[in-house]
Amino acid sequence: MKIYLNGRLVEKSEAKISVFDHGFLYGDGVFEGIRSYDCLVFKLQEHIERLYDSAKSIMLNIPLTKKAMTEAVVKTLKANRLRDAYIRLVVSRGEGDLGLDPRKCRGNATVVIIADSITLYPESLYKNGMAIITVPTVRNIAEALNPQIKSLNYLNNIMAKIEAVNGGCQEALMLNSLGFVCECTGDNIFIVRKGTLMTPPISMGALEGITRNAVLDIAEKLTLDAKENIFTRHDIFISEECFLTGTAAELIPVVKVDGRLIGAGLPGPVTRRILAEFKKMTKKDGVKYSV
Numbered sequence: 001m002k003i004y005l006n007g008r009l010v011e012k013s014e015a016k017i018s019v020f021d022h023g024f025l026y027g028d029g030v031f032e033g034i035r036s037y038d039c040l041v042f043k044l045q046e047h048i049e050r051l052y053d054s055a056k057s058i059m060l061n062i063p064l065t066k067k068a069m070t071e072a073v074v075k076t077l078k079a080n081r082l083r084d085a086y087i088r089l090v091v092s093r094g095e096g097d098l099g100l101d102p103r104k105c106r107g108n109a110t111v112v113i114i115a116d117s118i119t120l121y122p123e124s125l126y127k128n129g130m131a132i133i134t135v136p137t138v139r140n141i142a143e144a145l146n147p148q149i150k151s152l153n154y155l156n157n158i159m160a161k162i163e164a165v166n167g168g169c170q171e172a173l174m175l176n177s178l179g180f181v182c183e184c185t186g187d188n189i190f191i192v193r194k195g196t197l198m199t200p201p202i203s204m205g206a207l208e209g210i211t212r213n214a215v216l217d218i219a220e221k222l223t224l225d226a227k228e229n230i231f232t233r234h235d236i237f238i239s240e241e242c243f244l245t246g247t248a249a250e251l252i253p254v255v256k257v258d259g260r261l262i263g264a265g266l267p268g269p270v271t272r273r274i275l276a277e278f279k280k281m282t283k284k285d286g287v288k289y290s291v
């Protein structure tokens, strides 16, 4: 496996960074998770834009142009001869001293690109749907650490994940500090209620997922009744369908929430229709490459 590390492609065993890197010491950095489908990097431009937006927000200077970063992603895929891949793009503050001050990280930011193949959950969960539970840890408030920043500082989500696993589930439903439904640990959430597809507005504290936006585009194309709407756990309990979206998980049906069966307890027709359209979209919407 070849890893992109600061402009060079190196063997996995050589892909090492300093213990003084502030990404390691403080989670000071940003990242993206991207997928390619049959030599097409899905929504690569959107991912690159979001990466640079996250970096701008934390005043992290990425030492590559967006074009060069796009080329670096493609180069990494080609070097690993991957037609279908999950790509992890990480930019950290770089090597500094033991203090917090990012100005002490005098060199360039650290840029890492890993391309591998992963399926987040077993196939049976995609077919039959998964069970999730609400966890006590609420999503970070925007005034403290804005969830729009895809930050390396992922402890908020990891705490929620631990609580879900302790509760016997694979994924956690996270509320915001007001008690409204926000998102899951690395996925956005959708429900279908009385035929209307709904996802919480970004103002509720969820990251604006690229898969989420793709699903909203699909809903428009299919002329489904869809909207961004504030909702509570109760609305999920009485919904007909529920599913999660994210680059790694893609689109996964949820059939049980806090012990309540959702609809018939099986992936619903709207979920299946959107999934079918999503699969079509991954075949045409992205940056092409050859291996």
Ligand SMILES: *Cc1c(COP(=O)(O)O)cnc(C)c1O
Pocket: 033, 150, 157, 183, 184, 185, 186, 187, 188, 206, 207, 208, 209, 210, 211, 212, 245, 246, 247, 248
């Ligand atoms: C990355 C991420 C998502 C999903 O976003 P996509 O762009 O669809 O991959 C959702 N929530 C959180 C907290 C994330 O980090």
